[in-house]
Amino acid sequence: MGLTGIFLITFLIVHMGINACMWAAVYFPDDHGEMFNKAANFMGSMVLIRIIEVGLFLFIFLHIIQGYMLTVYNRSKRAVGYAVDYGSKGSKWYSRSMGLLGTLILLFLIIHWLHFWIPSRFTGVEEVEYSGVKMHNMFALMQTTFQQLWVVILYVLGCISLGYHLAHGFQSAFKTLGVHNKRYQIMLSGLGYGFSIVVPFVFAMMPISMYLGWVK
Amino acid sequence: MEHYNMSLNLKVWRQNNSRDKGYFEDYKVDGISSEMSFLEMFDVLNERLITEGKEPIAFDHDCREGICGMCSMYINGKPHGPWKSNTVCQLHMRAYKDGDTIVVEPWRANAFPVIKDLMVDRSAFDRIVQAGGYISVNTGNAVDGNSMPIEKDKADASFAAAMCIGCGACVAACKNSSAMLFLSAKVAHLALLPQGEPERKKRVVSMVAQMDKEGFGACTNTGACEATCPKDISLSNIARLNQEYLIASLTADK
Numbered sequence: 001m002g003l004t005g006i007f008l009i010t011f012l013i014v015h016m017g018i019n020a021c022m023w024a025a026v027y028f029p030d031d032h033g034e035m036f037n038k039a040a041n042f043m044g045s046m047v048l049i050r051i052i053e054v055g056l057f058l059f060i061f062l063h064i065i066q067g068y069m070l071t072v073y074n075r076s077k078r079a080v081g082y083a084v085d086y087g088s089k090g091s092k093w094y095s096r097s098m099g100l101l102g103t104l105i106l107l108f109l110i111i112h113w114l115h116f117w118i119p120s121r122f123t124g125v126e127e128v129e130y131s132g133v134k135m136h137n138m139f140a141l142m143q144t145t146f147q148q149l150w151v152v153i154l155y156v157l158g159c160i161s162l163g164y165h166l167a168h169g170f171q172s173a174f175k176t177l178g179v180h181n182k183r184y185q186i187m188l189s190g191l192g193y194g195f196s197i198v199v200p201f202v203f204a205m206m207p208i209s210m211y212l213g214w215v216k
Numbered sequence: 217m218e219h220y221n222m223s224l225n226l227k228v229w230r231q232n233n234s235r236d237k238g239y240f241e242d243y244k245v246d247g248i249s250s251e252m253s254f255l256e257m258f259d260v261l262n263e264r265l266i267t268e269g270k271e272p273i274a275f276d277h278d279c280r281e282g283i284c285g286m287c288s289m290y291i292n293g294k295p296h297g298p299w300k301s302n303t304v305c306q307l308h309m310r311a312y313k314d315g316d317t318i319v320v321e322p323w324r325a326n327a328f329p330v331i332k333d334l335m336v337d338r339s340a341f342d343r344i345v346q347a348g349g350y351i352s353v354n355t356g357n358a359v360d361g362n363s364m365p366i367e368k369d370k371a372d373a374s375f376a377a378a379m380c381i382g383c384g385a386c387v388a389a390c391k392n393s394s395a396m397l398f399l400s401a402k403v404a405h406l407a408l409l410p411q412g413e414p415e416r417k418k419r420v421v422s423m424v425a426q427m428d429k430e431g432f433g434a435c436t437n438t439g440a441c442e443a444t445c446p447k448d449i450s451l452s453n454i455a456r457l458n459q460e461y462l463i464a465s466l467t468a469d470k
Binding site: 070074076095098175 | 294432441458
């Protein structure tokens, strides 16, 4: 879980960086999503990145399968439960709810793939031309998708689930890999909380800023 | 602290043997002194049950000094009761007030089957220790204490891990019924010392294999075990165990 988790954490940074190009349209009035579309096209057209994409899906499915296997395995270890539950003593609710949070993220991911990945790879997206090069107008697709309030709310909820999942998962992954040095544990714990707030916040701001018309 | 007497309502788990379904039985106990220990309160109740010709409640205990790890009661949703860094035998009745209701259950984990009432079979821990929690030494006279210098930091960390009394509260508190805090304490205690070096890799691989065989769950680093441990065994021992296991699995000769 730790190893696949760290790989997915690395992917989140790349995904966030590419998507953040959409805000170029705020600072450059003539951009209209050009930087974002070019960045998305760059990612989609590079052979190396397409190979990594296969690895990414493999790691996502490995992480999901491992997660469910771990949840089922651990639940089977206490056939008779307590009358009075141990509750939250010493542990955070989200550290005890990683299976649930992971399921919510998976549901969000399926919708996210249906919105963007499937059209981009299979069903087709409206094209735009920059300096004679044709590419998918993913920016326009985002604008259309995020005009619906329920979609924006769904994405924000998905980001909140991701935030709590990361709040435990980030530091737990490094413990699983054996980081026991006190100084590094404190550093990774702080970094993990920071990451779990900043990354989901940036992702959540994307549909929000589209819906509110901050990005045109 | 002012002394007072109290009456309490107890809900105690009764179970004849591991195959029995078990049930909660209600007891009202009067005249309990605030200076009694929790186990002495059970002694008072058992005396009464014996006098009435009823079956006394079976529970584990031995030293009653908080060092043997035998007492094992899950009280109102917490192993060893409400006090931090404490065993049941060191829990005193001043933790409660007159009229309180106390629910007492045995440790719950498939790897700790109930023997009778509040007693569970923790021999799985013994088998884990037998699998590798030892060092090989030559017999003969005791070696001079100063003949093998050990860094103070390592000696302290090893001693802190060696504080584990193997009571099983970590397993009882863990939502996964994982024994990783116990195992990590046993592994870290020896891995930090030069005496533990010869069997270092074999030890961790064998002990983890035995733990899995015994039917404990896997650790998800929630921290519930550390919070309930009567000896304050640190969660960082689990990360150390993971490191030991990773290196040993990749580099052990067999």
